[in-house]
Amino acid sequence: MTEPILELRNIRAGYGAIEVLHDLSFAVGRGQVVVLLGPNGAGKSTAIKVVSGLLRPNSGQLIVAGRDVTGARPDALARAGLCTIPEGRGIFPNLTVRENLVMATFTGFKLADVEERAYSRFPRLSERRNQLAGTMSGGEQQMLSLARALATEPAILLLDELSMGLAPKIVAELYEQVASIADDGVSVLVVEQFARTVLGVADWAVVLAHGTVQAAGPASEIGEDVLAGAYLGSSPT
Amino acid sequence: MQQLLTFTIIGLSTGAIYAVVASGLVVTYTTSGIFNLAHGATGMLAAFTYWQLRFDWDVPAPIALFLTLFVLCPLFGALTERVVMRGLQGTTEVVRLSVTVALFAFMIGLANWVWPSDSSREAFLKFFEGNSVSIAGINVSWHRIITFGCAILVAIVLRLVLFRTRMGVAMRAVVDDRNLTELNGGRPDRVSMFAWALSATLAGLAGILLAGEQQLNIEPLVLLVINAYAAAIIGRLKNLPLTFLGAAVLGLLDSYYLAYSDESWFPQSAFGFSLAGIRAAIPTIVLFIALLTRPQSRLRAGIVRFREETRVPEWSTSILGAVSLVAVVVAISGMLTRSNTLLLLNGFTMAIVALSLVPLTGYAGQMSLAPLTFAGLGAIAMAKLPGDGNIATFVLAVVIVAVVGGIVALPALRLSGIYLALSTAAFAVLVTKLVFNQKQTFQSGNIAVPILKIPFVEIDSPRGRLILTATAFSLLGLLVVAVRRSRLGRRLIALKDSPAAAATLGMNLTRTKVAAFALSAGIGACAGALAGDKVSPQQYDFTQSLPVVLLAVVGGVGTVGGALFGGLLLGGNSVLASVVPSLKNLSKILPGTIGITLGRNPSGAATQTAEAFRVLKGRWNLLVFIGAGAFVIWALTAADVLSHWTFVVTGVVWFLAVAPNLPLVVASSSARRATAVVYLAAGLVITAAIDWSTALDVTGQRLIAIVILVAVIGLGAQRIMESGPRVRADSPDVIGLDRDFSGEEIERAERELRVVIR
Numbered sequence: 001m002t003e004p005i006l007e008l009r010n011i012r013a014g015y016g017a018i019e020v021l022h023d024l025s026f027a028v029g030r031g032q033v034v035v036l037l038g039p040n041g042a043g044k045s046t047a048i049k050v051v052s053g054l055l056r057p058n059s060g061q062l063i064v065a066g067r068d069v070t071g072a073r074p075d076a077l078a079r080a081g082l083c084t085i086p087e088g089r090g091i092f093p094n095l096t097v098r099e100n101l102v103m104a105t106f107t108g109f110k111l112a113d114v115e116e117r118a119y120s121r122f123p124r125l126s127e128r129r130n131q132l133a134g135t136m137s138g139g140e141q142q143m144l145s146l147a148r149a150l151a152t153e154p155a156i157l158l159l160d161e162l163s164m165g166l167a168p169k170i171v172a173e174l175y176e177q178v179a180s181i182a183d184d185g186v187s188v189l190v191v192e193q194f195a196r197t198v199l200g201v202a203d204w205a206v207v208l209a210h211g212t213v214q215a216a217g218p219a220s221e222i223g224e225d226v227l228a229g230a231y232l233g234s235s236p237t
Numbered sequence: 238m239q240q241l242l243t244f245t246i247i248g249l250s251t252g253a254i255y256a257v258v259a260s261g262l263v264v265t266y267t268t269s270g271i272f273n274l275a276h277g278a279t280g281m282l283a284a285f286t287y288w289q290l291r292f293d294w295d296v297p298a299p300i301a302l303f304l305t306l307f308v309l310c311p312l313f314g315a316l317t318e319r320v321v322m323r324g325l326q327g328t329t330e331v332v333r334l335s336v337t338v339a340l341f342a343f344m345i346g347l348a349n350w351v352w353p354s355d356s357s358r359e360a361f362l363k364f365f366e367g368n369s370v371s372i373a374g375i376n377v378s379w380h381r382i383i384t385f386g387c388a389i390l391v392a393i394v395l396r397l398v399l400f401r402t403r404m405g406v407a408m409r410a411v412v413d414d415r416n417l418t419e420l421n422g423g424r425p426d427r428v429s430m431f432a433w434a435l436s437a438t439l440a441g442l443a444g445i446l447l448a449g450e451q452q453l454n455i456e457p458l459v460l461l462v463i464n465a466y467a468a469a470i471i472g473r474l475k476n477l478p479l480t481f482l483g484a485a486v487l488g489l490l491d492s493y494y495l496a497y498s499d500e501s502w503f504p505q506s507a508f509g510f511s512l513a514g515i516r517a518a519i520p521t522i523v524l525f526i527a528l529l530t531r532p533q534s535r536l537r538a539g540i541v542r543f544r545e546e547t548r549v550p551e552w553s554t555s556i557l558g559a560v561s562l563v564a565v566v567v568a569i570s571g572m573l574t575r576s577n578t579l580l581l582l583n584g585f586t587m588a589i590v591a592l593s594l595v596p597l598t599g600y601a602g603q604m605s606l607a608p609l610t611f612a613g614l615g616a617i618a619m620a621k622l623p624g625d626g627n628i629a630t631f632v633l634a635v636v637i638v639a640v641v642g643g644i645v646a647l648p649a650l651r652l653s654g655i656y657l658a659l660s661t662a663a664f665a666v667l668v669t670k671l672v673f674n675q676k677q678t679f680q681s682g683n684i685a686v687p688i689l690k691i692p693f694v695e696i697d698s699p700r701g702r703l704i705l706t707a708t709a710f711s712l713l714g715l716l717v718v719a720v721r722r723s724r725l726g727r728r729l730i731a732l733k734d735s736p737a738a739a740a741t742l743g744m745n746l747t748r749t750k751v752a753a754f755a756l757s758a759g760i761g762a763c764a765g766a767l768a769g770d771k772v773s774p775q776q777y778d779f780t781q782s783l784p785v786v787l788l789a790v791v792g793g794v795g796t797v798g799g800a801l802f803g804g805l806l807l808g809g810n811s812v813l814a815s816v817v818p819s820l821k822n823l824s825k826i827l828p829g830t831i832g833i834t835l836g837r838n839p840s841g842a843a844t845q846t847a848e849a850f851r852v853l854k855g856r857w858n859l860l861v862f863i864g865a866g867a868f869v870i871w872a873l874t875a876a877d878v879l880s881h882w883t884f885v886v887t888g889v890v891w892f893l894a895v896a897p898n899l900p901l902v903v904a905s906s907s908a909r910r911a912t913a914v915v916y917l918a919a920g921l922v923i924t925a926a927i928d929w930s931t932a933l934d935v936t937g938q939r940l941i942a943i944v945i946l947v948a949v950i951g952l953g954a955q956r957i958m959e960s961g962p963r964v965r966a967d968s969p970d971v972i973g974l975d976r977d978f979s980g981e982e983i984e985r986a987e988r989e990l991r992v993v994i995r
Contacts, residue, residue, distance in 0.1 A: 052420060075418075083420075092417065095409060102403055103403075103418070103421045106403075
């Protein structure tokens with residue numbers, strides 16, 4: 001692996017007096033798709049929050065493209081090319097589809113370009129451009145949030161629980177899109193509870209438990225036993 | 238016909254001003270979720286500033302306008318956002334609303350200070366005064382035409398800004414999801430700042446237009462906002478076209494009333510009650526109707542975690558507090574002058590009013606802006622019911638007002654949050670305008686409320702009334718504690734935390750809300766029924782309710798101690814104003830200034846103070862030591878070694894600066910302990926050695942000296958021990974999360990949870 005585009009070094013972070021991430025370290029290589037796996041409460045979403053800048057780590061370093069960006073504001077990271085699609089739906093429900101795309105232009109792209117790319121990839125959004133985003137179906141809402149990732153050509157894409165509340169068929173479609181985004185050279189860090197859905201897309205997998213890395217390796221080599229161990233609480237042998 | 242047309246034009250031009258005000262309200266509400274009660278006050282300040290530049294300093298009108306509207310107003314708005322509003326994320330609606338009340342009080346105080354109402358001023362002229370054009374045979378002044386033009390311009394500009402610019406889209410995006418806006422690369426802080434700046438400019442424009450139409454007076458300009466509330470609510474706080482329509486309707490109603498109220502067919506009274514106050518009540522009535530026809534607010538699911546935290550009061554500390562409060566009042570009331578007794582009496586009365594908010598606002602999370610209205614109703618009932626103030630009359634008066642409170646709550650039950658608060662405000666204004674000004678209630682401007690007759694005790698002096706009121710506060714405080722610890726108390730908390738969860742558990746939300754309102758109205762009525770003196774309707778005016786609500790929240794509306802703190806602060810504030818003329822202006826902006834800091838400490842001052850004293854809990858040796866110290870100070874005073882003011886100052890320093898630091902002193906390393914003990918002792922001795930009765934000759938300066946002394950001695954001692962080991966009152970919720978439990982911590986947790994230990 002060459003120099004990683006994203007690296008967490010000895011991150012400790014949490015909420016108030018409660019520490020969630022204990023000495024967490026892992027890296028995402030350029031163009032790689034890395035999946036964070038682990039049971040509820042392992043610290044996956046907290047890790048995403050740290051990387052996106054929403055949560056300031058108590059100690060440790062966050063390195064993006066070789067630069068220490070620990071403690072940078074989320075909006076600054078976003079403008080620098082880090083696209084985060086947070087847990088739930090990454091859209092503004094009370095804005096129209098088009099206005100949601102306007103929000104994507106803070107990254108420096110022209111609205112016309114953003115719209116063109118979004119609509120060509122997801123024609124259904126074009127039909128609904130003047131509809132309030134919150135009134136669309138769950139799958140369409142996630143399309144809209146992925147459209148932002150597509151249109152703004154980020155260096156890194158963070159995805160948190162894309163599948164939440166969606167039918168398996170839709171989830172599969174969405175991950176096809178993620179795969180094609182990755183093919184364009186975008187590095188992706190994805191959090192997913194449903195391991196099998198993403199292992200097919202991912203290059204590398206990191207298994208978290210109790211706020212620290214329990215196992216890591218090529219996605220194809222993460223075996224059922226490691227996963228079962230992490231999810232069920234026994235240590236892998 | 239001619240008359241109808243003329244008044245239509247007048248009405249529409251008034252409506253145009255309402256529209257500009259209301260659109261400013263909508264802009265801040267939709268972008269920051271804060272309903273700015275101080276919006277009208279902003280316009281008032283802008284009008285005064287413009288007057289200062291234009292008419293007092295003779296700056297040419299275009300330059301004065303530009304400076305006011307495009308430099309000072311945006312600056313003021315942006316500053317408000319940066320300093321005050323930004324700290325309010327994650328607080329309850331109650332706190333957010335209170336902060337705008339504080340801002341309101343602050344700005345009125347500031348205007349009164351800078352532009353005293355008694356000084357003569359040059360007139361505030363309309364734009365192009367004297368010029369008018371004739372439209373269809375009716376003379377329309379240029380000022381009116383400019384007003385129309387401004388409203389239309391504002392409508393167009395707002396539409397363009399909100400829907401056609403990225404800043405406008407971002408403004409609406411921030412409301413939806415602040416974090417996501419950041420993840421998109423937007424800067425929510427800048428967006429909010431822009432929104433507040435824009436809103437302040439709109440308020441300023443409306444203020445200047447209105448000041449030309451009416452005159453430059455603080456009150457009408459500030460209360461202008463009530464009309465705007467009604468328009469904004471008609472627009473459901475987000476729909477601008479509907480808001481403009483509502484504003485036009487309000488303007489027309491007002492104007493037609495002016496035109497036709499003198500006609501013979503117009504009803505002058507109803508059911509024997511005069512309708513003279515109806516003009517002022519029109520916007521309120523419209524507001525009430527608009528609120529009640531709103532679709533029912535949906536129950537919010539999910540857990541809302543607020544930054545405010547209060548603990549369940551314990552019987553032991555509550556009873557101890559109640560008894561010692563009465564004891565302290567009995568002990569010091571003999572030393573007070575008559576005027577100070579009356580002020581303290583007023584403080585305790587306000588404390589009871591503030592206490593009425595504890596179950597309703599503090600526990601149940603239902604904001605009420607009308608606590609004094611119920612006190613006023615209580616005073617009327619006490620005076621009008623037969624029995625001349627015996628206990629049965631008192632009880633009956635309280636019960637009647639409680640029932641009224643419950644009934645009034647019924648139509649408001651469908652509302653929550655800001656809508657509920659506004660409907661209580663509407664209720665307060667309606668009662669003030671339509672009930673309190675009738676000859677059946679306050680004939681000749683005031684009524685005498687009889688003093689409560691208690692068997693075997695004759696109360697006729699202010700001191701007696703002070704002790705009675707303090708005792709009443711203590712008993713009502715215990716009642717509120719009892720409610721909190723009962724089933725009803727848990728229901729009230731549930732109502733605040735998650736109405737949806739409470740409803741799914743089968744709890745009757747309606748009954749709980751009615752109970753909360755009735756209880757609150759009953760407690761408020763006690764304050765009025767105990768007045769024991771002549772009272773006037775002005776005392777129970779809606780605008781007087783606002784500082785009470787504010788100071789209750791500042792004190793900590795979730796606790797009885799907070800209500801006491803807030804009430805006494807309100808009383809103490811008037812001490813400051815009446816005793817020290819030089820500080821009168823400071824006292825005007827004081828409540829507002831305190832309230833503005835709420836964002837930093839949303840749980841209130843009492844809660845914070847209680848946290849400081851929590852370290853003392855269960856440390857009997859220290860408590861005995863503190864009690865002994867207090868006794869020594871009292872004994873020295875009784876022996877005439879210390880003057881009364883020295884007694885007050887030393888006592889406050891002992892309790893607030895020394896006592897909370899004692900556990901730290903005991904726990905710190907020996908070298909630091911010695912330094913700290915010497916420091917504290919020296920501070921105390923110096924305080925006691927000064928005769929504060931003669932050293933400073935005005936009460937206000939003494940009060941300021943107390944604050945400075947407490948800060949210097951208390952914080953100084955803390956600084957000395959800072960690097961030593963700290964005794965923290967950790968919340969038991971977080972013990973053992975990052976490491977294993979120690980035996981002592983397990984014991985503590987069991988104590989907190991009241992698990993029986995062998």
